[in-house]
Amino acid sequence: MPRDRHECHGCREFQEWSRRRFLGVSGSAFGALLAGPAWLPRIVLAQNERSDRDVLVVVFLRGGMDGLTSVVPYGDSNLYSPTLRPTLAIQPPGSPNGAVDLDGFFGLAPAMAPLLPAFQSGQLAMVHASGSPDPTRSHFDAFSYMEFGIPLQPLATFTGWLARHLQVMPPLGDGLLRAIAVTDLIPKMLAGAPATLPIPNPAEFDFPGRLASAAQRREVLDEAYTTASPPLPGAVQSTLATIDLLATIDFDNYQPAPGAAYPETQLGNAMRSIAALIKAEVGVEAATTELSGWDTHNQQGPLSGDMAVLMDDLSRSLAAFHVDMQNQMNGLVVMAMSEFGRRADENGSDGTDHGHGNCMFVMGGYINGGQVLANWIDGALLHPDLLYEGDSLQVTIDYRDIVAEIVQNRLGNANLAAVFPNFIPTFRGITS
Amino acid sequence: MSTKDPLVEADAPLCRTPATQQRLVDRRSLLTGGLGALAAGGSVGLAAGEPPRVRPRHAQRPRVVGPSRNPRTKYDPLILKLLKRATFGFSGETYDQAAALGYEGFLEWQLGHLSIDDSELDARLAPYDTLTMTSEQIVATYPNMAGVPVGQLTEAAILRAVYSKRQLFERMVEFWTDHFNIDILDGVCKYLKTADDRDVIRQYAMTSFPELLNASAHSAAMLFYLDNYTNVVGHAQENYARELMELHTLGVDGGYTQADVEEVARCLTGWTFAGPNHPTLDYGTFLFLPGQHDNGAKVVLGTNIPSGGGVNDGLTVLSLLANHPNTAGFISRKLCVRFLGYDPPDDIVETVKDTYLATGGDIKEMLRVILQQPVLTYLSTPKFKRPFHLAVSMLRAADAELTSARFVGAEIQIMGQLPFYWSPPDGYPDKLESWATSVLPRWDFASLFFDSQIPGALVNPTALLNSEGGSAPGEQAAAVDRILTGGALSDDEVTAMQDFYDTAPPPTGSVVRDLFGLGASMPGFQWY
Numbered sequence: 001m002p003r004d005r006h007e008c009h010g011c012r013e014f015q016e017w018s019r020r021r022f023l024g025v026s027g028s029a030f031g032a033l034l035a036g037p038a039w040l041p042r043i044v045l046a047q048n049e050r051s052d053r054d055v056l057v058v059v060f061l062r063g064g065m066d067g068l069t070s071v072v073p074y075g076d077s078n079l080y081s082p083t084l085r086p087t088l089a090i091q092p093p094g095s096p097n098g099a100v101d102l103d104g105f106f107g108l109a110p111a112m113a114p115l116l117p118a119f120q121s122g123q124l125a126m127v128h129a130s131g132s133p134d135p136t137r138s139h140f141d142a143f144s145y146m147e148f149g150i151p152l153q154p155l156a157t158f159t160g161w162l163a164r165h166l167q168v169m170p171p172l173g174d175g176l177l178r179a180i181a182v183t184d185l186i187p188k189m190l191a192g193a194p195a196t197l198p199i200p201n202p203a204e205f206d207f208p209g210r211l212a213s214a215a216q217r218r219e220v221l222d223e224a225y226t227t228a229s230p231p232l233p234g235a236v237q238s239t240l241a242t243i244d245l246l247a248t249i250d251f252d253n254y255q256p257a258p259g260a261a262y263p264e265t266q267l268g269n270a271m272r273s274i275a276a277l278i279k280a281e282v283g284v285e286a287a288t289t290e291l292s293g294w295d296t297h298n299q300q301g302p303l304s305g306d307m308a309v310l311m312d313d314l315s316r317s318l319a320a321f322h323v324d325m326q327n328q329m330n331g332l333v334v335m336a337m338s339e340f341g342r343r344a345d346e347n348g349s350d351g352t353d354h355g356h357g358n359c360m361f362v363m364g365g366y367i368n369g370g371q372v373l374a375n376w377i378d379g380a381l382l383h384p385d386l387l388y389e390g391d392s393l394q395v396t397i398d399y400r401d402i403v404a405e406i407v408q409n410r411l412g413n414a415n416l417a418a419v420f421p422n423f424i425p426t427f428r429g430i431t432s
Numbered sequence: 433m434s435t436k437d438p439l440v441e442a443d444a445p446l447c448r449t450p451a452t453q454q455r456l457v458d459r460r461s462l463l464t465g466g467l468g469a470l471a472a473g474g475s476v477g478l479a480a481g482e483p484p485r486v487r488p489r490h491a492q493r494p495r496v497v498g499p500s501r502n503p504r505t506k507y508d509p510l511i512l513k514l515l516k517r518a519t520f521g522f523s524g525e526t527y528d529q530a531a532a533l534g535y536e537g538f539l540e541w542q543l544g545h546l547s548i549d550d551s552e553l554d555a556r557l558a559p560y561d562t563l564t565m566t567s568e569q570i571v572a573t574y575p576n577m578a579g580v581p582v583g584q585l586t587e588a589a590i591l592r593a594v595y596s597k598r599q600l601f602e603r604m605v606e607f608w609t610d611h612f613n614i615d616i617l618d619g620v621c622k623y624l625k626t627a628d629d630r631d632v633i634r635q636y637a638m639t640s641f642p643e644l645l646n647a648s649a650h651s652a653a654m655l656f657y658l659d660n661y662t663n664v665v666g667h668a669q670e671n672y673a674r675e676l677m678e679l680h681t682l683g684v685d686g687g688y689t690q691a692d693v694e695e696v697a698r699c700l701t702g703w704t705f706a707g708p709n710h711p712t713l714d715y716g717t718f719l720f721l722p723g724q725h726d727n728g729a730k731v732v733l734g735t736n737i738p739s740g741g742g743v744n745d746g747l748t749v750l751s752l753l754a755n756h757p758n759t760a761g762f763i764s765r766k767l768c769v770r771f772l773g774y775d776p777p778d779d780i781v782e783t784v785k786d787t788y789l790a791t792g793g794d795i796k797e798m799l800r801v802i803l804q805q806p807v808l809t810y811l812s813t814p815k816f817k818r819p820f821h822l823a824v825s826m827l828r829a830a831d832a833e834l835t836s837a838r839f840v841g842a843e844i845q846i847m848g849q850l851p852f853y854w855s856p857p858d859g860y861p862d863k864l865e866s867w868a869t870s871v872l873p874r875w876d877f878a879s880l881f882f883d884s885q886i887p888g889a890l891v892n893p894t895a896l897l898n899s900e901g902g903s904a905p906g907e908q909a910a911a912v913d914r915i916l917t918g919g920a921l922s923d924d925e926v927t928a929m930q931d932f933y934d935t936a937p938p939p940t941g942s943v944v945r946d947l948f949g950l951g952a953s954m955p956g957f958q959w960y
Contacts, residue, residue, distance in 0.1 A: 062856070063856075137674070137690065137693075138674070138678050138684050139856065139858075140678075140684070140856075140858055141684055184848035184870070185848060185861070185866050185867070185869075185870070186865070186866075186869045186870075191865060196869070197869060197870070198869060198870050200848075205872065207872075207875075208872075208875055208876040208878075208879035208880065208949075209879035209883065209946065209949055210883070210942055210945075210946055212937045212942075213932075213936045213937060213942070213943070213946045216932055216935070216936055217932065217946060217949075217950050217953075220928045220929065220931075220932050220950060221875070221950070221953055221954070223928060224924070224925055224928055224954055224955055225871075225955055227924075227955075228955035228958075229814070229955075229959075231864075231865065231868050231869060232868055232871065232955060232958075235868060235869045235870070235871055236871055239871055239872050243872070292855055292856070293855070295671075295856075297659045297662075297669060297671040298659045298662050298669070298671075347667055347668070347669050347670075348662065348663070348664050348666065348667015348668065348669055349659065349662030349663075349664075349667070349669050351659070351662075351669070353669070353670050353671065354670075354674070389690070
C-alpha cells in the first residue's frame with residue numbers, strides 16, 4: 001500500500017513507542033501475572049456447554065455501499081442502458097474486467113472475488129434488492145432506522161435491535177461481556193445493550209498505571225462509579241470484568257487457522273480479534289465492527305479506485321474469517337449490511353448519489369448459502385418503471401425479514417416482537 | 433472521497449493515494465503520520481525515541497497560590513459554573529481572572545475575544561509555519577509532506593484549547609468545527625483544511641451565522657470534502673446540497689424534500705475552487721464557472737429562482753437557508769445542547785431562536801442569552817466531557833507544559849476524538865451515550881499523563897501538590913481536588929482518594945502521581 005514516506009516513518013516510530021508503552025509501562029495488572037506461551041487461554045475457564053445459540057457478527061458498511069457494483073445484476077439488461085451507468089457498470093462475466101459469475105444472473109465485482117469460495121461452499125448468501133423500507137436518504141437517519149430497527153416512524157432515542165435481543169435473552173455464559181463493538185464508539189444497534197463495550201483493540205484492554213497500586217486504585221474506582229450517573233455504573237462494571245476476561249486471551253500471539261490471511265487493515269484486524277474472542281469461548285454472544293468510506297459520490301472507482309479498495313478489504317477480511325472459523329462455522333452467523341444503496345444512475349462525477357435498496361451478505365454454517373436471494377421482478381428491477389422513486393433499486397426484501405429469521409432460528413430467540421416491534425417478518429429461507 | 437482529482441495535478445502530494453486507502457491504514461499510523469512528519473521536519477517536537485524529559489517547572493516557577501486558595505469553600509460556585517461551561521475546564525489561573533472580573537465581567541471579557549491578549553499562545557504557535565500560509569504556499573513549501581500541515585493544525589488545536597486565554601472563543605471554534613465538519617485526511621483537505629480553519633471557522637466563530645455559512649460554502653476544503661467541486665450542469669451532484677440543509681442549516685426535519693435537495697444542487701452547479709496550476713488564481717481560491725452552471729429556473733423551498741442567475745443562485749439559496757426560522761431553531765438547539773445540557777428546555781431554545789431571528793444570527797448575542805447567570809444556574813444540567821475536553825481540562829488543571837502536543841494527540845485519538853479526524857460530515861457526536869460507555873481509555877489517559885508517560889506533556893505532581901498545601905497530613909486528596917476541579921469532587925470521592933493515599937504502597941512520589949491519576953479518573957472529573 002503506497003504511503004507517504006513521512007507517514008511510514010511516523011508510524012514505525014509510533015509503533016515502537018506503543019510497544020514500549022503497552023509492554024513495558026502499563027502492562028495489564030492482571031494479565032501480566034499469568035504467564036504462558038499459548039495464545040488461549042492462559043487460565044482455564046469454566047467450559048461452556050455447547051450452545052445451540054449462534055454467535056452473531058455484524059459488519060456495518062457505513063456510507064451507503066453500492067450493491068449494484070459489489071454484486072452485479074448483470075442479467076438485467078437495463079444495467080447497461082447508456083443512460084444508467086455508462087462509466088460505472090461492471091460488465092458481464094467473460095468481458096474484460098467483467099463480473100465473477102455467481103448464478104447466471106448475478107456476479108461479484110472482481111474486487112469481491114475472494115468471497116467466491118465461501119459462496120461455493122454453500123455458507124455465504126447474498127440478499128439483493130433488500131434493505132430498510134424507510135425512504136430517508138440521510139446517512140444519519142438511515143443508520144438510526146436500520147440500527148434501532150424501527151423504520152417508518154418519527155425518530156427518537158431508541159435502543160438498538162441487537163440490544164433488545166440481548167435484553168430478552170439470558171446470557172450465554174456468565175454474562176460479564178455479552179457483546180463487543182470493535183469500534184471507538186458503541187453503534188446504535190447495540191444502544192442500551194447489557195454488558196456491552198466498545199473495544200477498538202481487545203489486545204490493549206488493560207487496567208492502567210503502576211502495578212503496585214493497581215488493585216487499590218481499581219477498588220476505589222469500582223466503588224466510586226457504583227453511584228455515578230447512568231450509564232456509567234454499568235459501563236464500569238463491564239469494563240472491570242472485561243479487563244480480567246480479555247487478560248486471559250493472548251491476542252497478539254493468536255494464530256489463525258492455516259490458509260486464513262487477514263488483510264493488514266482495520267477491518268482485517270477487527271475480524272481477527274473477533275475470531276480469537278469467539279474461539280476463546282468466554283461467553284461473547286455478539287460482535288460488531290464496521291467499514292466506512294462507501295459514500296462514493298465522486299470517482300467511485302469500481303475496478304481500481306476507492307470502492308475497489310474497500311471491496312478488496314471487505315471480501316478478503318470476510319474470506320479470511322470464513323477459513324479461520326471453519327471449525328466454528330456451525331455456531332456462527334456473520335452479516336454485512338449498509339444503511340442504503342446508491343442511485344441506479346451515476347452522477348456527473350463518475351460516482352453515485354444516495355439511493356435506496358441494496359445488497360446484504362449473510363454467512364454461517366446453517367445459512368442457506370450459495371445463492372443470491374432476490375425478488376428481481378421480471379429480471380428487470382432496473383427498468384425505469386420499476387425503480388424506486390424513479391432512480392433507485394427497490395427494497396423487495398425488508399432487512400428485518402432476514403435478521404428476524406436469524407434471530408429466531410439461529411440465535412434461539414422467538415420473541416421477535418421485542419426485537420422488531422410492530423413488525424411481522426416474512427421468513428425467506430435464509431437459514432437451513 | 434476522490435481518487436482521480438482533476439483539480440490537483442500529479443505533483444501535488446498524496447493525491448496519488450486514494451483517500452479511502454488512507455483510511456484503511458491503521459488510524460494510529462495515520463495520526464503519527466501527520467504528527468510524525470512534523471517532528472521529522474524538525475520544526476517542533478521531540479526527536480524520535482527521545483524519552484520524555486520532565487522539567488521541574490513548578491520548582492522553578494511556582495504557581496502563585498496564596499492561602500486564599502485554601503480551604504475549598506473559598507471558590508465561588510457561580511464562577512466555577514461559568515468556567516465549566518465557557519472554558520475547556522478549571523485552571524487556577526483562569527479562576528483568578530474570572531474571580532477578579534466577576535461573572536458578568538468575565539463573560540463579557542470572553543465575548544470580546546479579540547481584545548484579549550493571547551501573546552503567550554502566539555509564541556507557542558510561532559514555530560507552526562503553515563498556520564499562516566495560504567493553501568498555495570503550503571503545497572509549495574511542503575510538497576509530498578501533507579503530514580506537516582495536518583500535524584501542525586492538529587497540534588495547534590490542542591495548544592489553543594489548553595493555553596488560549598480566549599477560552600470561550602476556542603469552545604466556539606470546537607463547536608463550529610463539529611458543525612461544519614471536514615475530514616482532514618480526505619484527499620487534498622490535508623492541504624486545504626488549514627485555510628478553512630483560519631479563514632472560515634476561526635474568522636467567523638463569534639460573528640454571525642449567515643457570514644459563517646457563506647464563508648463555509650465558499651471554502652475549498654468544504655467544496656472538496658462534500659464533492660460540490662464536481663457538481664456541474666446536467667450531472668448535478670447532491671452531496672453538499674443535502675448536507676447543507678440537513679446538517680448545516682435546516683436540520684433533518686427542517687421541512688425540505690428530495691426535490692429541494694436536487695434543486696439546491698442545481699443552484700450550486702459550477703461552484704468550485706482553483707486548482708494548483710490555475711494561471712491566475714491561488715490554489716484553493718473559490719471559483720464560479722459559468723459554463724458549468726445550470727442556468728434554468730429553480731424552485732427551492734417554494735421560492736422561485738428565475739433563470740439566468742448564475743452565481744447568485746447559490747447566494748440566494750444560502751440567504752434563504754440562513755434566514756429560515758428552522759435554521760434559527762436548529763442552530764439554537766444545538767448551541768443549547770452544547771452549553772446547557774443534552775435536553776435543554778424548549779423555552780430557552782425558543783429564546784435563543786428569537787435572538788437569532790432578531791439579530792440576524794449574531795453568535796455573541798445568542799451566547800449572551802445562553803451563558804447568563806440565571807440560565808446557567810437554573811437550566812443547565814451535567815454534561816459528560818468528550819475525550820478532547822477531558823484531556824484538555826486535565827492539562828489545564830495540572831498546568832502542564834507541552835513541549836509537543838504530538839503524543840497527547842495520539843492519546844486523544846485513542847480515546848476517539850482527535851480534532852479534524854471525524855470522517856462523516858455530522859461532526860463528533862455530542863451525546864452522552866456516544867462516549868459514556870467507554871471509560872477505560874479515559875482512565876488510561878489520566879494515568880499516563882500524571883505518570884509522565886506521554887512524551888512532550890510535562891507535569892510535576894509533587895510540586896503541584898505542595899503548592900496547594902498538600903504536604904500537610906490528611907490534606908492530599910483535598911488539595912488534588914482543588915487543583916483539578918476547584919473543589920468540585922464529592923466528599924465521598926475525596927475521602928476515598930485520601931484513604932488510598934494513606935495506604936498505597938510507596939514510594940511517595942509514585943503515590944502522588946497515582947493520586948492525581950485517580951482524581952482525574954473519578955466520576956466527578958468526567959462531567960462539566
